[in-house]
Amino acid sequence: MRRYALLLSSLVVGLPALGAAQGFGIYELNTCMMGRAGVGVAQPCPDGSAIFFNPAGLASLKGTHISVGGTLIRPMGGFTDDLFGQKTDMASQTFVVPNVYVTHNFGNGLAAGIGLYVPYGLGTEWPTTFPGRFSGYKTRLNTLYIQPTLAYQVADRLQLGIGIAYIHSSVELNQRLDLSAQALPATGGILPPGTLFSAIGIPAYTDFADSKLTGSGNGVAVHIGAILKITDRLSLGGRFMTRKTVTINGDVAFSQVNTGLVFAPGTTPLNPTTPLPIDLVLAPEFAPGAPLSNGTATTQLTLPDQWTLGLTYQLNPKWMVSGDFQQVVWGWFNALNVTFANPATPPLARYEGFRDTYGYRFGTEYQYSPKYTFRAGYLYHTSAAPDITVTPLLPEGSRNEFTLGIGATLTPQWHADLGYQYVRQNDRRGRTIDPATGTIATTGVNTGLYQFSAHLVALGLALTF
Amino acid sequence: MSRTTTLLGAATLGLVLGAGCNDEQLFRPTSVIPVNALFTRYVAMGNSITAGFQSAGINDSTQRQAYPVLLAGQMQTPFFQPLMNKPGCPPPLVNVFTGAVVQPPVPPLNCALREPQPLPPPFLSDVAVPGAKVIDALSNFAPTGDANALTTLFLGGMTQIQAMERANPTFVTIWIGNNDVLGAATDTANAGNPALVTRVDSFTTRYTAMLNSVDSTPSKGHGVLIGVADVGLIPYLSYGQVYLFVKSTGALPANFAVSNDCAPSALGGVGDTVLVPFRYGFGLIAAAQANPSTTYTLDCLNDHNIEPAELANLHAAVKGYNAAIAALAAARGYAYADPNPALLALRADTAQVAPFPHANPADPKFTTAPFGTAFSKDGVHPSAASHKLIANLLIQAIDAQYGTTVPAVP
Numbered sequence: 001m002r003r004y005a006l007l008l009s010s011l012v013v014g015l016p017a018l019g020a021a022q023g024f025g026i027y028e029l030n031t032c033m034m035g036r037a038g039v040g041v042a043q044p045c046p047d048g049s050a051i052f053f054n055p056a057g058l059a060s061l062k063g064t065h066i067s068v069g070g071t072l073i074r075p076m077g078g079f080t081d082d083l084f085g086q087k088t089d090m091a092s093q094t095f096v097v098p099n100v101y102v103t104h105n106f107g108n109g110l111a112a113g114i115g116l117y118v119p120y121g122l123g124t125e126w127p128t129t130f131p132g133r134f135s136g137y138k139t140r141l142n143t144l145y146i147q148p149t150l151a152y153q154v155a156d157r158l159q160l161g162i163g164i165a166y167i168h169s170s171v172e173l174n175q176r177l178d179l180s181a182q183a184l185p186a187t188g189g190i191l192p193p194g195t196l197f198s199a200i201g202i203p204a205y206t207d208f209a210d211s212k213l214t215g216s217g218n219g220v221a222v223h224i225g226a227i228l229k230i231t232d233r234l235s236l237g238g239r240f241m242t243r244k245t246v247t248i249n250g251d252v253a254f255s256q257v258n259t260g261l262v263f264a265p266g267t268t269p270l271n272p273t274t275p276l277p278i279d280l281v282l283a284p285e286f287a288p289g290a291p292l293s294n295g296t297a298t299t300q301l302t303l304p305d306q307w308t309l310g311l312t313y314q315l316n317p318k319w320m321v322s323g324d325f326q327q328v329v330w331g332w333f334n335a336l337n338v339t340f341a342n343p344a345t346p347p348l349a350r351y352e353g354f355r356d357t358y359g360y361r362f363g364t365e366y367q368y369s370p371k372y373t374f375r376a377g378y379l380y381h382t383s384a385a386p387d388i389t390v391t392p393l394l395p396e397g398s399r400n401e402f403t404l405g406i407g408a409t410l411t412p413q414w415h416a417d418l419g420y421q422y423v424r425q426n427d428r429r430g431r432t433i434d435p436a437t438g439t440i441a442t443t444g445v446n447t448g449l450y451q452f453s454a455h456l457v458a459l460g461l462a463l464t465f
Numbered sequence: 466m467s468r469t470t471t472l473l474g475a476a477t478l479g480l481v482l483g484a485g486c487n488d489e490q491l492f493r494p495t496s497v498i499p500v501n502a503l504f505t506r507y508v509a510m511g512n513s514i515t516a517g518f519q520s521a522g523i524n525d526s527t528q529r530q531a532y533p534v535l536l537a538g539q540m541q542t543p544f545f546q547p548l549m550n551k552p553g554c555p556p557p558l559v560n561v562f563t564g565a566v567v568q569p570p571v572p573p574l575n576c577a578l579r580e581p582q583p584l585p586p587p588f589l590s591d592v593a594v595p596g597a598k599v600i601d602a603l604s605n606f607a608p609t610g611d612a613n614a615l616t617t618l619f620l621g622g623m624t625q626i627q628a629m630e631r632a633n634p635t636f637v638t639i640w641i642g643n644n645d646v647l648g649a650a651t652d653t654a655n656a657g658n659p660a661l662v663t664r665v666d667s668f669t670t671r672y673t674a675m676l677n678s679v680d681s682t683p684s685k686g687h688g689v690l691i692g693v694a695d696v697g698l699i700p701y702l703s704y705g706q707v708y709l710f711v712k713s714t715g716a717l718p719a720n721f722a723v724s725n726d727c728a729p730s731a732l733g734g735v736g737d738t739v740l741v742p743f744r745y746g747f748g749l750i751a752a753a754q755a756n757p758s759t760t761y762t763l764d765c766l767n768d769h770n771i772e773p774a775e776l777a778n779l780h781a782a783v784k785g786y787n788a789a790i791a792a793l794a795a796a797r798g799y800a801y802a803d804p805n806p807a808l809l810a811l812r813a814d815t816a817q818v819a820p821f822p823h824a825n826p827a828d829p830k831f832t833t834a835p836f837g838t839a840f841s842k843d844g845v846h847p848s849a850a851s852h853k854l855i856a857n858l859l860i861q862a863i864d865a866q867y868g869t870t871v872p873a874v875p
Contacts, residue, residue, distance in 0.1 A: 082492050084505065085493065190574065191574075201579060203631070262622055263617050264605035264612035397489075426487050426488050426489070428489055429490075449490070
């Protein structure tokens with residue numbers, strides 16, 4: 001049944017886009033590291049967070065470390081349309097992103113640990129009056145990594161590490177469906193098959209259904225790292241995490257949204273003598289087995305390869321500076337396929353055309369006193385979405401980010417960190433509507449400007465014994 | 466760290482930051498930056514004239530010639546129309562005498578439906594519907610209403626009021642009410658039928674209700690209310706004496722007769738107070754041409770014509786409507802524009818308003834402009850030239866009321 005092919009083209013397709021967007025990537029997975037802009041693949045913070053930032057770094061730690069932290073993320077953003085300059089703000093939200101790391105050095109050069117972190121997450125939420133609600137008005141993604149890790153001091157100046165990450169991803173996508181973009185039911189030859197509701201006057205942005213997709217999936221990724229101490233002051237580090245394509249099995253639930261539209265008698269060939277309530281015409285489409293009946297969908301969410309290479313230089317015993325370069329390999333992600341269990345629902349394909357992202361991180365740390373350490377950093381990274389794929393699901397762009405942090409040694413065993421980060425995304429032109437299934441959007445449908453910024457505050461506590 | 470190193474580091478950081486900040490910009494063409502904030506979101510309500518109906522048809526070409534499009538252009542405000550595919554719905558005439566249309570109509574509905582738009586408009590600015598009376602702005606289900614296929618094709622089940630509210634306008638123009646008398650004037654069974662004329666008190670009540678809805682939007686008190694056109698001024702309707710005169714020139718078939726009651730009142734007839742609809746008059750002439758052996762007579766005292774009492778009733782209705790509209794405009798702060806003086810001035814020039822029948826029918830101008838250059842080929846709806854005239858009339862009214870300086874349509 002093809003009549004709702006267009007409708008379904010806009011469903012679910014945002015799902016992989018969530019993961020495929022740099023803006024949903026979270027690098028603030030430890031308070032100490034956040035204070036210095038996440039830089040330090042060559043010298044991670046000594047609290048166990050090396051499990052994510054470079055598994056090889058575990059070999060440097062002595063004894064046992066337990067660190068627990070959380071990052072509060074408060075994004076702000078909106079869309080301003082070209083024609084009227086009218087701004088729609090994203091809903092105010094605050095996310096809490098936890099991290100836990102436990103490590104132990106066995107004293108023979110071998111260290112082990114396990115970490116729990118969330119490298120992909122967050123979400124977007126727009127008012128249901130926003131034109132982009134048909135792409136998605138409330139989106140959530142959580143991707144939890146649990147990574148057992150081993151590290152070994154291979155030589156005086158060389159450390160290697162490897163982790164195997166178990167991944168659990170869950171997603172939620174809510175969106176409205178626009179009646180104007182749907183094909184009319186069969187009209188008995190009065191109108192050509194495939195005629196859209198818009199052709200008979202249904203206004204654009206007419207909500208007639210609400211869909212909610214929830215789904216989850218699991219996978220495994222491998223994470224390796226190395227640190228080479230080139231001199232007593234200069235270290236080189238690198239890490240590589242393999243990509244994982246997670247199969248997401250989801251449930252799709254539809255509910256009808258009343259349009260309230262009624263065609264007057266005699267104004268269409270379909271109702272020569274009686275009023276024709278559009279909602280009654282559409283109601284059967286939500287019945288079991290119909291194209292808009294609840295069901296399941298399957299797609300794939302790819303968490304890409306990512307690698308980081310960096311240098312750390314110890315200017316003097318108190319002052320360290322670092323620089324990292326990072327690449328996340330989104331570039332192969334060009335198309336998306338979604339299949340539905342409901343045989344009435346055709347499979348979907350959508351062009352995405354994402355591109356690799358690059359991050360440039362600079363950070364510094366100053367040991368002010370035996371008790372206090374100050375940190376600062378700056379980072380810039382590019383976006384995965386090309387100009388034709390900047391949407392309400394993730395209106396991302398290149399970002400400048402600024403960080404500050406402080407560490408306090410409370411006792412010989414306890415250490416606390418506080419960090420702040422400001423994210424300032426470059427204003428980016430984007431669209432609020434999706435192209436028809438099987439077609440590629442152009443920048444011609446970018447009708448306004450997305451703005452985005454965020455404040456992040458992190459608190460961490462580490463125990464060493 | 467040396468001072469040089471510090472400076473070098475700072476310079477590098479500055480370069481990186483500079484390269485990183487690269488905001489893209491809003492793209493708002495200057496053509497849609499309103500000349501006055503009053504015009505931020507403009508909505509036009511009305512009937513066929515406002516919708517862009519010409520030559521008994523409508524398509525995206527005629528729609529783009531409509532006066533609200535011209536007005537929006539001068540106000541420099543975005544304007545979104547429910548554009549119809551070519552050839553139209555129905556296709557406009559190219560020859561009123563043969564019935565030929567611009568392109569073959571699209572079967573089976575004789576309607577090419579709405580034009581797809583790659584960028585769906587956020588709302589409709591032109592919510593006018595051909596055939597709409599005032600009551601149709603309020604409801605698509607009124608027993609005395611005239612909801613039709615274009616009501617659905619343009620508004621998709623909404624009323625004009627609902628479509629207007631969806632746009633949340635800051636400025637409106639309303640030209641509606643013409644069909645409250647035009648339906649009677651063009652009634653084929655009994656032209657001028659008083660039963661088809663909306664009573665002035667009903668008209669006023671409905672118009673007030675419509676205006677109450679408009680006043681609930683930001684456009685409250687910001688707009689132009691346009692008076693109802695006098696149906697006696699449209700060339701679709703010719704005075705009976707015109708037929709008598711043209712008959713006397715020998716331009717009409719020999720077997721087409723014109724009754725003496727079509728003489729002007731000074732000569733004992735009613736020809737200067739009776740309007741003959743084109744459809745009826747031309748129908749008789751065409752029948753005479755087709756059947757040379759049969760005589761066809763135009764009788765001015767015939768139900769097919771608008772007879773003196775009926776014409777007086779139509780004039781009284783229009784006068785009553787316009788008095789009500791003008792009073793409402795004054796009370797609520799709207800500008801008021803009366804189109805009739807301008808239409809009357811056009812009628813004085815037979816090149817612009819050519820009454821039917823023509824004394825020299827072979828003149829090619831009567832094929833291209835059978836009712837004169839001011840009217841389209843149906844004799845009812847203004848031509849593109851007259852839409853300019855109307856737009857400028859409105860601009861004058863707007864500038865006078867609101868102290869704006871909207872440039873005239875060139």
